[in-house]
Amino acid sequence: MAANYLWVRSALLSLQAFTEKMPRVRPFYAVKCNPDPVMLRVLANLGCGFDCASAKEMATVLDMGVEAESIVFAHPCKRPLDLEFAIETNVTRMTFDCVDELEKVAAECPHAELVLRIRADDPSAVVQFGHKYGADPQTEAPMLLAAAKQLEMNVVGVSFHVGSGSQSCDAYPLAVEAARRVFDQAADLGYEMQLLDLGGGFWGRFDATGHVPLEDVSEAINSALDRFFPVNSSGRKVEVIAEPGRYFAEACTTMYALVTTVKDRPDGSRSYYITDGVYGSFNNLVYDHGSVTAKVLRGPGMPPVQPVETETRLPSTVFGPTCDGVDLIFKDVPMPLLRRGDWLQFPNFGAYTIAGACAFNGIPVDNPDIMYVWSEEPTGSWEHSVAMLRKGADKDNPALQAPEHHLCFVADLHDLESIC
Ligand SMILES: Cc1ncc(COP(=O)(O)O)c(C=O)c1O
Missing domain, CATH: 2.40.37.10 (Lyase, Ornithine Decarboxylase; Chain A, domain 1)
Structure with a gap:
């Protein structure tokens, strides 16, 4: 007796707006936000990647024909059965933010492509995550990178989540700058990281003309990327992804x-x-x-x-x-x-x-x-x-x-x- 009216076209319009405004950033939809099968299918058909938190979410998108490379297993504290599933299905990109997780993944999945999640809070975001996830980029990140090196694990990048429903345009640039410092710490240890994951946090409502107003935040992100992760003279650049959930799911x-x-x-x-x-x-x-x-x-x-x-x-x-x-x-x-x-x-x-x-x-x-x-x-x-x-x-x-x-x-x- 309760009913939902799902405006599927919003997935297309939101995706277009996202990629137009931030051409360097490939979105990986956060499945947890609304795992509606039609939304997932449309986003998959349009080339979106997926942020999955569990075996169930990975299985759902893999069953739709999504490639394992288009999934980031973005749970920094994984349950054993979810990790097992990721290994079986060759989902190798996964996040971590503590030594215990590092040791767990090293033991079970030595070929993992690890992404170090750092803490980068927007205090004005509607939902905060920093008290639960994210290593301090100054005090904890160097220690975690050193531990990873010792375990001979491959750390390929850095992720963060500024908080869901971020309200501030400063949050992403500050986080990108912090990520740059972690990239540099990693380079000192011999890592050549290639992935920057901006996480979620984006608002997603249509304005009166049917456009998603992303201007301010996208401009802030683009200029931070140009400044801290410029494309080098040989055209080589860091791969940049994001994990928007609310942005795609809310208004639809x-x-x-x-x-x-x-x-x-x-x-x-x-x-x-x-x-x-x-x-x-x-x-x-x-x-x-x-x-x-x-x-x-x-x-x-x-x-x-x-x-x-x-x-x-x-x-x-x-x-x-x-x-x-x-x-x-x-x-x-x-x-x-x-x-x-x-x-x-x-x-x-x-x-x-x-x-x-x-x-x-x-x-x-x-x-x-x-x-x-x-x-x-x-x-x-x-x-x-x-x-x-x-x-x-x-x-x-x-x-x-x-x-x-x-x-x-x-x-x-x-x-x-x-x-x-
Ligand atoms: C790791 C991770 N990525 C992305 C998201 C999606 O966040 P949002 O809906 O704010 O875009 C969440 C939300 O919980 C998350 O935990």
């Missing part, structure tokens, strides 16, 4: 949830119960510091409601569908009066949402119906999208060489049609 998905129960409270406020919640896509409220913007969609065939200008608004609390009290989406927000059968629409809901959902209470909020749409418009009107899909338009688009059933509407159309 609009989520819809149905109002199933309305409760009038003695204090004059109201509670609503909807078909998705904190155990579903709204897990982002807990894990991703998510915020919620909702639009009300009236079910057709129901009595008319008050015009927006004069409508009554009551303090309203919206709960998810499980029996757990923490399954609360927002509290005491003034909202127009909803009826059972109305819908709430949540835009920009594709990043770190469905990826973290589970089926607690036997309610399959981790498996919403998904409607895949390949429309021209940045947001695609609902009517237009449904019409396009009915006509089967764009099924022949070469970027979308996904299995037929992925391109069809797999939701319960009856429910979603009632939105328009």
Whole structure:
């Protein structure tokens, strides 16, 4: 009963914008952000690489025909079974940030192409990683490089993650500069590193004209690359990749949830119960510091409601569908009066949402119906999208060489049609 509308074309537009703005940087989509099979397929067909954190993620993209060289196993503290899978499938590029991991990889996978993850925090990023991953570039990196040398391991590059939802244009240039210093330390030990991995952190919303506004951050990154990793006179340059997740996944998905129960409270406020919640896509409220913007969609065939200008608004609390009290989406927000059968629409809901959902209470909020749409418009009107899909338009688009059933509407159309 919860449903997602996934605007597949956004993958193409986001990828084009990324490579136009940062021609030296090849994106490796962070699968963890939203492992939707159609998104992955489209990105793979368009030449994107993949950042995988586990055997499952590696298997998913390898099964799509992605080459092992187009995968970076970017988990600095790997589980044994994931490492085993990487070895079996020849995924050799992998990150590390401590001696124990180095020893583990040296013992199991001596031919690994190691990437040293350094700490490079943007304090204003929405989600921080520095307390968990990343070696200090000044104090720890030299020691780790020396340890790697002693173990005769091949360290091929440096990675970092400035934090998810980075807000500052300074974060990447500072991190690139720190990476340069680590490259130089490595050169002193005889390493000739060739890979710089900028990690994730990029925002990805379309502006009013349908463009992804990447200007400021891309200019900052490009000039840092030119300064610290210039192309040398013989044309030789360091390979630069990034691991954007949110950038690709956030704006592509609009989520819809149905109002199933309305409760009038003695204090004059109201509670609503909807078909998705904190155990579903709204897990982002807990894990991703998510915020919620909702639009009300009236079910057709129901009595008319008050015009927006004069409508009554009551303090309203919206709960998810499980029996757990923490399954609360927002509290005491003034909202127009909803009826059972109305819908709430949540835009920009594709990043770190469905990826973290589970089926607690036997309610399959981790498996919403998904409607895949390949429309021209940045947001695609609902009517237009449904019409396009009915006509089967764009099924022949070469970027979308996904299995037929992925391109069809797999939701319960009856429910979603009632939105328009
Ligand atoms: C190693 C790594 N790379 C990339 C990403 C994607 O980050 P973002 O969604 O901010 O681009 C993450 C997110 O957790 C990550 O852990």
